[in-house]
Amino acid sequence: MPPSRTRSNNSGSNGNVATGKNLVRAMLLLGVASLAINFRYYSKIRGAIVGPSDESFDSSDSSSTVIGGGGSSLISKGMGMSVLSSSVRKSENADTKGHRKGKKPKKTFDGELAGGQLIKKDKKGNTVVKVITALNKEDLGDAAGDDDNTQGDMTLEEAIKGREPIIRVLKEAGIQDFDAATVAKLPMWEQVEKLYGKGPVVYGLDTCEAFRNSVPPEDASLASSGIFNSGTNTLAMYMNANCIMPENKKERYGGMRWQVPWGKHMVAKRKWTNTVKSDRKVNKTTVMPIVAIRDPYSWMQSLCRHPYATKWHHTAKHCPNLVPNQDDLDLFPYLENTVPARIDYPERAEHWDSLVHLYNDWYGQYFRADYPRLMVRFEDLLFNVHEMVETVCTCVGGVPREKQFAYVVDSGKFGPGHPEKGASQHTNLIGAMVKYGTDKLRFKGMTDEDLLFAHENLDPELMAAFQYEVPPPP
Numbered sequence: 359m360p361p362s363r364t365r366s367n368n369s370g371s372n373g374n375v376a377t378g379k380n381l382v383r384a385m386l387l388l389g390v391a392s393l394a395i396n397f398r399y400y401s402k403i404r405g406a407i408v409g410p411s412d413e414s415f416d417s418s419d420s421s422s423t424v425i426g427g428g429g430s431s432l433i434s435k436g437m438g439m440s441v442l443s444s445s446v447r448k449s450e451n452a453d454t455k456g457h458r459k460g461k462k463p464k465k466t467f468d469g470e471l472a473g474g475q476l477i478k479k480d481k482k483g484n485t486v487v488k489v490i491t492a493l494n495k496e497d498l499g500d501a502a503g504d505d506d507n508t509q510g511d512m513t514l515e516e517a518i519k520g521r522e523p524i525i526r527v528l529k530e531a532g533i534q535d536f537d538a539a540t541v542a543k544l545p546m547w548e549q550v551e552k553l554y555g556k557g558p559v560v561y562g563l564d565t566c567e568a569f570r571n572s573v574p575p576e577d578a579s580l581a582s583s584g585i586f587n588s589g590t591n592t593l594a595m596y597m598n599a600n601c602i603m604p605e606n607k608k609e610r611y612g613g614m615r616w617q618v619p620w621g622k623h624m625v626a627k628r629k630w631t632n633t634v635k636s637d638r639k640v641n642k643t644t645v646m647p648i649v650a651i652r653d654p655y656s657w658m659q660s661l662c663r664h665p666y667a668t669k670w671h672h673t674a675k676h677c678p679n680l681v682p683n684q685d686d687l688d689l690f691p692y693l694e695n696t697v698p699a700r701i702d703y704p705e706r707a708e709h710w711d712s713l714v715h716l717y718n719d720w721y722g723q724y725f726r727a728d729y730p731r732l733m734v735r736f737e738d739l740l741f742n743v744h745e746m747v748e749t750v751c752t753c754v755g756g757v758p759r760e761k762q763f764a765y766v767v768d769s770g771k772f773g774p775g776h777p778e779k780g781a782s783q784h785t786n787l788i789g790a791m792v793k794y795g796t797d798k799l800r801f802k803g804m805t806d807e808d809l810l811f812a813h814e815n816l817d818p819e820l821m822a823a824f825q826y827e828v829p830p831p832p
Contacts, residue, residue, distance in 0.1 A: 474532035476599045476764045490767045492535035493528065493788060495543075517541040520548065524791060527741070531765035531787070544788075545795025550741055553653075553797060555825040558738040558746035562731050566753035569646050569730035575605035577644040580754050581615035583622045584650035585720050586668060587660035589736040590622050592766050593650045596743060599764040601751035613756070618647050623667075623701075625708055626723035632703075646754050649724045652736035653826050654717050654816060655800045656793075661713065662803065670699040670713065680712050681807040696811070718817040725820060735824055739766075740790050806832040 475489045517538040518525050524544050525536070569578070580603075582594040594616050603613030616622075619637035620629045629642065652660075658678035661668055671690040672679045679686060682693040696712045710716040724731055732753065738746045744763050751758065767787045785793060793799065801809060810831050821828050 474530060474762060474765055475768075476595055476766050489532065490786065490788070491532055493533050493537055493540050494535075495537070495540050512538050512542060514538040514541065520546045523547045524550075524741070524795075527744075527765075528788070530744070530763065531767050533767070533788075543792050545791065549796045553795070553827070554735070554737050554741065558742040558749065559735050559824055560746060560749050560753070561725070561733040561823055563749070563753055565730035566646075566732070566755075570755045573644045575603065575755060576608065577641065578603050578606060578646070578755060579609055579613035579615050579644060580646040580648050580750075580756070581618040581622070582650065583618045583624075583626075583647045583724070584652075584736075585657070585717070586623060586666040587657060587664060588650040588652045589739050590617070590650050592739050593648060593734070595766050596739065596747050596764075597648065597750070599766075600747050600759055601756040602759045603754075603756050612759070615645065618642075618645055624703065625701075625720060626727060628703075643729075647724065647731040648750060649721070649731060649733040650736055650739075651721050651733055651820075651824055653794070653800070654714065654812070655804075657717065657736075658713050659799070659802060667702045668699060668713075668716070669702060670697050672697065676805070677803050678713060679803075679805075679808060680714055680811040681805070683805060683807070712811070712815070714812055714815045718815070718820065721820055722817060725823070733824075737794060740787060740794065801829070 477489060514536055518536075518541060521541065521544050524547060525541070528536075580597065580601075582590045582597070584590040584593070594614070598611055598614040598616075601614060602611075606613035609615070617634070618624075618629075619634055619640040619642050620632045621634050624632050626647075633640075633642075655678075662672065662677035670679075671682075671686065671693060673685065673689065676683055676686060679697050681695070682690065682697055686697065687693060698709065698711055699713050699716045700707045700709045701716070710719060721733075724733060732750055734746055734750065743765070747763075748758070765787070804812075809829065813828055813831050816828055818828075820826075
């Protein structure tokens with residue numbers, strides 16, 4: 359009997375140990391299950407807030423008179439909802455990993471500076487935006503045109519006369535060597551002012567105060583947006599090189615984002631339903647869109663060369679084409695009164711009656727938005743960029759990054775979304791000044807019917823706000 363009692367006591371002890379182990383296992387399993395349930399729950403909540411995520415739609419292209427506008431919608435119901443959302447989700451886009459002990463702080467500048475210019479490298483270390491220090495014909499790209507013998511033996515001093523503001527910009531940008539024949543191809547300053555007025559245009563300045571008051575400075579950031587061929591890459595590089603949100607220590611590059619979280623080329627109406635995959639955790643109400651707009655006539659010409667995801671029926675002989683001519687009808691007999699256009703966005707395309715309707719609607723959505731945003735001109739990236747960038751930076755609560763302003767002289771188009779660089783592919787600052795500083799090529803490729811259609815259908819409010827002249831009917 360005693361041995362039996364001994365075995366019984368040992369068995370009871372082992373049973374207690376086994377029970378304890380089972381209890382520990384059960385608690386661990388319960389904890390794991392709880393974590394899984396919470397993860398699924400918060401994932402659903404996050405999806406309800408941000409909406410479905412599409413693939414990033416990124417193609418990776420003097421005196422100062424500043425004009426603001428668009429303030430009446432600021433106090434609308436939609437704007438109030440945005441402000442409330444900002445306060446509720448104040449810390450949503452916080453990322454403190456880079457500030458933990460032993461971790462390197464986040465990089466605040468994406469590039470290098472050299473002699474007043476920005477240098478940018480890709481992830482492999484290859485230089486994609488280089489320094490240009492001489493004004494040569496090869497730097498003009500396809501804007502060089504034919505040699506003009508009428509310049510004769512013009513001296514450099516004679517060539518500069520009437521172009522002083524442009525030469526001043528180029529010198530500030532680090533251009534050191536000037537060739538008289540090439541300088542003579544630059545536009546006269548009076549031609550630039552005739553096309554674009556005196557000084558930069560920044561639309562939406564009266565929405566900056568609402569942005570600064572509703573978004574905590576440690577969360578505030580700005581990001582570029584714009585339709586294809588509007589200079590979004592160059593705009594983003596200028597802001598990154600010359601502005602920083604001093605309180606924003608959480609995000610890369612000091613609150614200077616490459617694109618808006620809903621995709622820089624995405625239509626604004628899909629702001630709340632489209633999210634770039636890399637920006638799923640970003641609170642969209644803390645991001646101020648900086649939208650690049652461009653003269654619709656030169657924009658359509660650029661689209662003919664680089665359509666990206668924009669689709670419409672056209673030929674090299676007739677482009678831009680708004681109204682089909684006989685050649686168009688012979689090739690595309692299903693066309694009627696206009697040439698429809700679409701953008702093949704991920705998951706769902708957007709359709710318009712013509713390129714003009716596309717332009718009106720795409721920019722009109724930002725122009726009449728009920729949330730803070732700024733709209734700047736592509737042309738001011740060429741001729742008034744210093745004043746424009748400083749105005750935008752100050753308005754949103756930023757400060758200059760460096761004492762010396764950094765210019766982007768090389769082409770801003772690079773990456774897998776753009777063809778390989780070359781003189782015939784992309785235009786740098788100098789070539790763009792030549793090409794877009796006069797109206798010599800502004801209507802190239804368009805018929806009288808196209809010009810009449812543009813005159814009758816371009817949004818007059820947009821044209822007036824950004825000082826783009828619509829020519830009278832032919």
